[in-house]
Amino acid sequence: MRQVVLEIADIKVFRNKRQTLKIENLSISAGEIVAIIGPNGAGKSTLLQLINMHLSYKTGKMVLFGEDVAGADKQSLRRRSSMVFQETMLLDDTVFNNVALALRFRGLPEREIKEKVTKALADFHCAHLTTRMAGNLSGGEAQRVCLARALVYEPELLLLDEPFAALDSPTRNTLLAELRLVAIARGTTVMLVSHNFNDVLYFAERAVVLQEGCIVQDDTPEVILRRPVNAIIASLIEMDNVLPCQVEKQGDDILVQLANGVYFPWTGQKWQGATVCCLPGDALYIFDEQLVYQYNSLMAMEGIVSQVVPGIGMYRIMVETQGLSLTMRVPREQVTSRVAIGMQLKIAFNPGDVQLV
Numbered sequence: 576m577r578q579v580v581l582e583i584a585d586i587k588v589f590r591n592k593r594q595t596l597k598i599e600n601l602s603i604s605a606g607e608i609v610a611i612i613g614p615n616g617a618g619k620s621t622l623l624q625l626i627n628m629h630l631s632y633k634t635g636k637m638v639l640f641g642e643d644v645a646g647a648d649k650q651s652l653r654r655r656s657s658m659v660f661q662e663t664m665l666l667d668d669t670v671f672n673n674v675a676l677a678l679r680f681r682g683l684p685e686r687e688i689k690e691k692v693t694k695a696l697a698d699f700h701c702a703h704l705t706t707r708m709a710g711n712l713s714g715g716e717a718q719r720v721c722l723a724r725a726l727v728y729e730p731e732l733l734l735l736d737e738p739f740a741a742l743d744s745p746t747r748n749t750l751l752a753e754l755r756l757v758a759i760a761r762g763t764t765v766m767l768v769s770h771n772f773n774d775v776l777y778f779a780e781r782a783v784v785l786q787e788g789c790i791v792q793d794d795t796p797e798v799i800l801r802r803p804v805n806a807i808i809a810s811l812i813e814m815d816n817v818l819p820c821q822v823e824k825q826g827d828d829i830l831v832q833l834a835n836g837v838y839f840p841w842t843g844q845k846w847q848g849a850t851v852c853c854l855p856g857d858a859l860y861i862f863d864e865q866l867v868y869q870y871n872s873l874m875a876m877e878g879i880v881s882q883v884v885p886g887i888g889m890y891r892i893m894v895e896t897q898g899l900s901l902t903m904r905v906p907r908e909q910v911t912s913r914v915a916i917g918m919q920l921k922i923a924f925n926p927g928d929v930q931l932v
């Protein structure tokens with residue numbers, strides 16, 4: 576069993592006398608790569624600041640590296656973790672000296688410092704920047720240096736508060752990939768706050784979803800992508816179809832009715848109080864007889880194509896079906912050969928792919 580790095584129980588954090596965080600239970604194991612997601616103001620940065628012991632709490636308990644934070648020497652605990660922000664906050668000094676700083680604080684001999692700084696800069700492909708002044712770096716270079724600075728003393732826990740938000744997408748992807756490799760190789764536990772769900776899907780094996788200071792979902796990014804816990808989280812992860820619906824019990828059956836009049840039987844759990852039907856765009860298909868063999872409870876409907884948006888691999892097609900606009904994601908070769916704006920299209924979905932919230 577993996578060692579537990581962080582355990583939070585029943586903690587409430589107040590800022591300006593207002594409760595901004597209420598975590599009933601959160602446990603992170605060594606080596607986990609976890610994303611923290613949630614709408615603006617949900618408390619993501621507050622959670623990282625709490626874990627970094629920059630915020631106090633009145634109730635509850637936080638155990639970090641096996642020690643109860645309340646009675647611990649915070650300075651020595653803090654030395655076992657590291658935090659990176661969107662703002663690089665590098666000192667007006669050389670790259671080498673910036674990365675070396677934490678090691679000098681720890682009183683390491685210069686020879687060892689040189690060895691570790693050289694390795695950390697090489698890990699993030701910025702050895703060529705060693706003698707440059709930090710103020711002369713590009714945004715991407717500066718963030719690489721920050722990662723080297725954060726990891727040079729081999730922290731057990733790395734806290735990342737949207738460090739790559741201002742970078743262009745190729746640079747962000749490269750840095751995420753490099754960071755992931757370094758973290759896995761070293762067994763570092765990582766908690767990444769991000770607004771970019773594509774980054775989360777790529778980077779993390781677990782995502783903790785915060786809303787109004789509380790954890791509302793804690794699962795793999797893949798499950799959150801397909802089964803968001805409510806309509807706000809569905810919009811946050813850019814669920815293609817978040818559709819108003821009515822759910823009714825009729826005899827032994829439960830029926831879900833969409834605004835376009837289409838209804839389908841519901842055989843899943845959790846339908847009471849549901850008012851929204853979430854359907855990922857890749858769970859809507861251009862109707863095909865083959866699908867009928869694949870799914871025994873397929874729902875089909877007619878619509879008119881209103882928009883075709885090209886994308887790499889998948890195209891997004893908007894289809895109007897009696898006042899209800901649906902978005903489907905279809906492989907490119909199917910679109911170019913079969914779909915054009917204004918044409919009538921029969922589309923279908925399997926109710927098993929629907930999430931009711």
Ligand SMILES: Nc1ncnc2c1ncn2[C@@H]1O[C@H](COP(=O)(O)OP(=O)(O)OP(=O)(O)O)[C@@H](O)[C@H]1O
Nearest residue numbers: 590591595613614615616617618619620621622785
């Ligand atoms: N220094 C502060 N003093 C008082 N309240 C604060 C402070 N920082 C944040 N808050 C409040 O705490 C709540 C949570 O803020 P936090 O920055 O943790 O959210 P977030 O999820 O990181 O948001 P975002 O996605 O916008 O960065 C918000 O209501 C915010 O106004």
